[in-house]
Amino acid sequence: MALHSEDRAYRPDALIAEDIGAYLQAHQNKGLLRFITCGSVDDGKSTLIGRLLYDSKMIFEDQLAALEADSARVGTQGKAIDFALLVDGLAAEREQGITIDVAYRFFSTERRKFIVADTPGHEQYTRNMVTGASTADLAVILVDARKGVLVQTRRHSFLCQLLGIRHLVLAVNKMDLVDYDQATFDAIVADYRAFAASIGVEDFTAIPLSGFKGDNITAAPSAETPWYAGPSLMQHLETVEVGNDIAQTRAFRMPVQWVNRPNLDFRGFAGQIATGVVRPGDAVRIVPSGRTSTIKAIETFDGPLEQAVAGQSVTLTLADEVDCSRGDVIAAAENPPEAADQFEASIVWMGEEALIPGRAYWLKLGTQTVSASIAAPKYEIDVNSLEHLAAETLSLNGIGVADVTADRPLVFEPYADSRALGGFILIDKLTNATVAAGLIHNALRRAQNIHWQALDVDRAARAALKGQQPQVLWFTGLSGSGKSTIANMVEKRLHAAGRHTFLLDGDNVRHGLNKDLGFTEADRVENIRRVGEVARLMTDAGLIVLTAFISPFRAERELVRGMIPDGEFVEIFVDTPLQVAEERDTKGLYAQARAGKLPNFTGISSPYEAPEQPEIRIDTTRMTPEQAAEIIVAQVLGEWSPTL
Template identity: 75%
Template sequence: MADNAPGAVYETDALIAEDIDAYLATHQHKTMLRFITCGSVDDGKSTLIGRLLYDSKMIFEDQLDALSADSKRVGTQGQEIDFALLVDGLAAEREQGITIDVAYRFFNTEKRKFIVADCPGHEQYTRNMVTGASTADLAVILVDARKGVLVQTRRHSYLCHLIGIRNVVLAVNKMDLVDYDQATFDRIVDDYAAFAKGIGIDSFTAMPISGFRGDNITAAPSINTPWYAGPSLIEHLETVEVLADAAADKPFRMPVQWVNRPNLDFRGFAGLIASGSVRPGDAVRVLPSGRTSTVASIVTMDGDLAEARAGQSVTLTLADEIDCSRGQVIAVADAPPEVADQFEATIVWLADDDLSVGRGYWLKLGSQTVSATVQQPKYRVDVNAVGGDGDHLAAKTLSLNDIGVAEVFADRPLVFEPYADNRALGGFILIDKITNATVAAGMLNFSLRRSQNVHWQATDITRQHHAAMKNQQPRVLWFTGLSGSGKSTIANEVEKRLARMNRHTFLLDGDNVRHGLNKDLGFTEADRIENVRRIGEVARLMTDAGLIVLTAFISPFRAERQMVREMLADHEFIEIFVDTPLEVAEARDVKGLYKKARSGELKNFTGIDSPYEPPENPEITVNTVAMTAAEAAEHIVRHILPLA
């Protein structure tokens, strides 16, 4: 057939199509390795990633031209390329020559696909490093050959091990600046090995490299390190075992992210399979309720599946109509995960403000969100002493970048597994309820035995029965305001009026409670939080008894007042703001407290050296400048009527 005949064209097109299909099939079935680069500041992490992208031909010509121009503009030596500019995308990063945010980059070789996270080295941005490490299979810990193992090297190594990364590469970088000296390399490896053993890193791969010059980065061995016989970095990355596949061999778990109900004839439960595999007909258990059923079908956009495995997003339909919603977990019936509300956890504190012990935070674990409090830490980890006798330090709280172990109490049961067994059901974050900022990342170690042994005892006489006997609706009248604002006086007047109406009440006064129940508490922020928490629990028990409870406390923090509100049934918590200006309250100074605070004799006094956060949307506000205590009490009573 002639070359210009139509059949020849079709035959050539078919061959090209076959080649493309073969290439795409090969590319599609490559394994994926997620890894991070971390270590101390200016160890060359961004430069290393830039070199990997450059050598793997993942840079377009226009990008290369722009990179060359940027390299000249920022003052790179001679005409050479500054590979770090490929990764440092923020203007502040380029101006300072540091990494601030986590930069993710994709590249591939003939053997494997990669997603690499360039993590910042500055201690200030440790929180960003934790984010990058949370999904990684391997960590490349860089060490500047001139500086050796530093504090941030230790911190990042400890965090990587804590998060569950078991493949570690110790890349001794900038060997060109020490004349490729083997003794320098060996000394750094020995120092790191001693530290790594202390934190539980059983093995690591050490290699001498130069990200700037390209030594031992690509497949070709460097002529500058004839004494090194190990693999290049890219060779190691292409052949190392991907630990993420191990999740497929564990029992089936799928956190429910969404109830898929497009019409009345279909109800499925959508989520990402965290571990194991599932098939139609498998017996499953929905937690925390414990209800059982069998899988009817596995639905995807491409049709029903005969099997689904870890890492796949699917919709499961069940054979039985059982209650299941977002936040619950579908698991294999005969080996379900645990359910508990009290845990020991390892916490990495990420916020500028310290941990407030006893304060309520949102705890988010997968698709589950609960309110939780953190108790005083058992200890804080000193990364410089890890492996020795002094690595556990006493701590009353946790500050920015601290790593500590503490007990965590949730307000309702969580479905979980220890983080060491399952990242998806063991890793959580804490969120500030006021700012919605993520303040900590944590790993659940185990449930506390008391959370399994202590159960709620149902009683026949309910809180509704108690209230009906008293012919009233239980309430908590929560008086808040500065010291000297008149809270106790007004609360006393309100209780006298309610008594004349034959209402069953009890007044909890701040000073009176500190003589007994809370006599062990001081006036630090943590103690104030615990003071309010205890009062909230007592008030809740009293509402169960059908009482109208009046509380007169400064309760300076909005978060704790909200915590008490969430303990109670809807509309039972009535926040009453006794609005008195500081200068008026201080002028009254009945107890002489302001005078002591001004002279420095009384520390942590609200309004002077400790803040007061006024309510933003109180149910009732009374101004004690514009009205008397009796008038304020009358206004409050009229507002809360009727009481039955």
Template identity: 95%
Template sequence: MALHSEDRAYRPDALIAEDIDAYLQQHQNKGLLRFITCGSVDDGKSTLIGRLLYDSKMIFEDQLAALEADSARVGTQGREIDFALLVDGLAAEREQGITIDVAYRFFSTERRKFIVADTPGHEQYTRNMVTGASTADLAVILVDARKGMLVQTRRHSFLCQLLGIRHLVLAVNKMDLVGYDQATFDAIVADYRAFAASIGVEEFTAIPLSGFRGDNITAAPSASTPWYAGPSLMQHLETVEVGNDVAQERAFRMPVQWVNRPNLDFRGFAGQIASGVVRAGDAVRIVPSGRTTTIKAIETFDGPLEQAVAGQSVTLTLADEVDCSRGDVIAAAEDPPEAADQFKASIVWMGEEAMIPGRAYWLKLGTQTVSASVAAPRYEIDVNSLEHLAAPTLSLNGIGVAEVTTDRPLVFEPYADSRALGGFILIDKLTNATVAAGLLQNALRRAQNIHWQALDVDRAARAALKGQQPQVLWFTGLSGSGKSTIANMVERKLHAAGRHTFLLDGDNVRHGLNKDLGFSEADRIENIRRVGEVARLMTDAGLIVLTAFISPFRAERELVRSMIPNGSFVEIFVDTPLQVAEARDTKGLYRQAREGKLPNFTGISSPYEAPERPDIRIDTTRSTPEQAAEIIVAQVLGEWSPTL
């Protein structure tokens, strides 16, 4: 199938079958530049990319014919071809004349290969723009010459700076519609320069162009802008420094993606080198364990290498049998990255539901996945004014700075130094949806200064003294389900059996430890987190801890389970239908909730997420509290073992 040309007969000799190998070899050795186009709605992003594809002769004959037919069908007001249709592939995009999703396109020239992401201009699709920008080396920020700088120009420029894109091109588009007026171009550049300085952008390249007419897009300078002496857009894209060139100058880091063990005679560690250069014989350190060794060999699919550089995917074999697995980082021995569990981070919220401070999310950074919680934001950033605003949470497309805490040390570097070890995503544990993108700024000082103190008398010793298996019996269910009644009976029976116990009741705890918390979703989560920490300390003391809390959210119950040693957390679901619980309502809480006097009341105006696989399920419509207590005590005592 032929590629297009102006006479519709162009077919490069390299595409002839017998020359395919030479053609592929020629392109394989080219450098790759990833870039995005962004800006406000109707600034001409899709048209510009379509023109780049057309002028680089990356459109096949049948594609060109379909494009011409589509252009005639949608009506182009006298235009021969609507280049935007090459990129706006979704039906909704064509119908509305806007870009919704991120469209990725590949093309190449004699000097370089390119992957370009056309990102949406609407504010509501900011999260899509962040996705496209996360891997880009360069951003082309389009401005309509007729309109000048708009809100989205500022928003996208700020996001590009935040996401560490070092190369910015200010493409003043549609110059043909202002008569190629130099004064208009100069005024827009001056406005943008003032704004760029305010967000920390030190330099950018400004180019006047017309996506529709093709002015200053390819190599030939446009006769319509004799006053412009800079490079065309394509010339700039072909010569700008690629990210891996810089990454090779930094210290060696390779996140381990996979332990390659095809047989007993080979054990290698596979991954993509994030930065630096590695050679056989180099001294390396495994982080976070800190163990040191040397590189024995560098293996690839095509055979061993003497050295490998940033961007290459390799398998490293080590001289010593050290503990190393997925998520660890192999780094230069004398200059390793940090590991910490508390951070200051910039966060772009991408979830439809607002962020819930204190809730546990999965945090994925490179090959590492840990459980993490985000505190209430220190501030939210107004990208229009750059003001720091007080905010209790972050909503869709919100950008803020917050503290992130992980359940175990995370190997990292500040995002400004390393995208691979500084950029992360947050994943909702229940839906598996990606809800945020984050950029680590630095570890909090307390993360480095606070360490676990080794104690001579530990959990096992205290449990042995008491002759029991420390456990947390976590009772959950609706208000009025009978949690406290059953938990109280269970404690009484365990006490009579000589067990050492303590009961944490939801109402009692709110008189002291949690008296500062209300009943909002965030406060409920913090309430459970604190109770979980107290329960963990009590099990360390060798006690059997009973808790009676509604604890309506699965994520928080799982968070507490993760705090407690394996096998020591027993989730007891006191299963009572809502109508039965409401009928037992001696305090009148359900009635007040239905009258609107009690907001955020579980089962009425706030959800209850029932356990999917509880360790013990009590059906209170079939069992009395006494029978339920007998069942629970029998299981607790039956599982007791002196082996801890």
């Protein structure tokens, strides 16, 4: 039907005038369908959306007047109304005559409210389409009846399938231009069916349409397509079961967004329920810690709820005082999600700058944000042919499969099971741009430090997070033997190898922590005791601690050894004969001591008790400090490095 002026005005539902109360009641309880339209400019996508808005009475007189004026000025449809102008938003786009972003449109009918993501179809706008598809329940894939299934049709279908859209509509548009020929329609459908099966699309609904003329948009069959027995596009959109409720049938999971603590008596965990149903009294587990509790209440502004379901934003209180904060997931106790720090994922690259494999990006999944790196892709997918291509990186709009390594375990589910816990974004740490979307396939290995039993954050947990065995490298030797020099070199090398270290040096400690101590024997003992305690705390924190103190007395060194767990105290004897040290006299101390100006100077006026069985002995008369450092590092990393 071509447009006649009497059709144009917005004509409201009769019920509105007759009984507004009944109308509002009916509309209060409508559901919501979010869908995406995929097609290129030539497919008549904007025209179709404009037509849906128009036919669902969303176009007002003033908009229609503006549209008529615009159509006459810049329209592409001669004197007819150019519906595309209704939906092309930004000035720049209007000039170019194409849409370049994602625009969201709204309309509603008596049965449903709709949110349409309108995205451009060209390959260079893959990222926009992926963005629009991420929140869609259904996709309308447009095909020009004159052209049939094209490369772009395949691309659009693949992207919808990738983003987990289960309901596809093949809208064969511009049927008016092929004389509403059934054979043409059937051939396109058969062609598409063969392709769809190859990418795992099990089902789709094909509808012959003319967006321009309005055939099979609201009512079906149109007089022009008597051979078509299916629903109109609008009827299909209004009635298709999209299974939003499927999310409710899965196990309960709620990523914690924010801890609500207005006073000491209330501690609530705010979040949007990803899947499942929750009721007071339900047993829950906090993941990844593994602690369990029960739901005390579901608190809302309108009073406590008996139950809450997937999609709702709620605040939960728990029966026990358990640790739980942003990033944790509250889950069904008997069926919690996994946590892992290595995944295989599909990556859609959206940044202007290509992926740099190995570089750290921020990864945001649910309410968790971690540092993560992406390995070189296993392959890139040619979105047109769907072939797997070898790739070293992914550039703008590239889609590939790669391994992702996070710096700590992430609570996740495969994307196919949960968009909320399986989809993530990558953020460039320097520019803060969102550079990629990721869809988790599966974990590559279960994180080793995740236990389903309650796990305190203890020294083992801290060490595991750092991926290292904490230890104390205790350098002992005469003044001027080279302890600090070697310890410094060792620390540099360990640091470069990605180890978390800290160097406690005689000078830095004596200027702070121990500045109240002198050099009497008692003070020297206390000096070492304090250093030992600090070193022990630091190993509890998971660090590799290096200490460089003369520590002349065997008893004190043994005292420290006793404080540190077995195998973690590494005594390194920097063995330099007194004569050699005195010759070096780097700080001029030996000269002062010989002159009697420094009492209790080790080696001169105070004894040095050499270790009897040091773990490592460095003979500085036979090697350079570099060689010494190399030996120590090799031993530390070789013998004691964990198997991670």
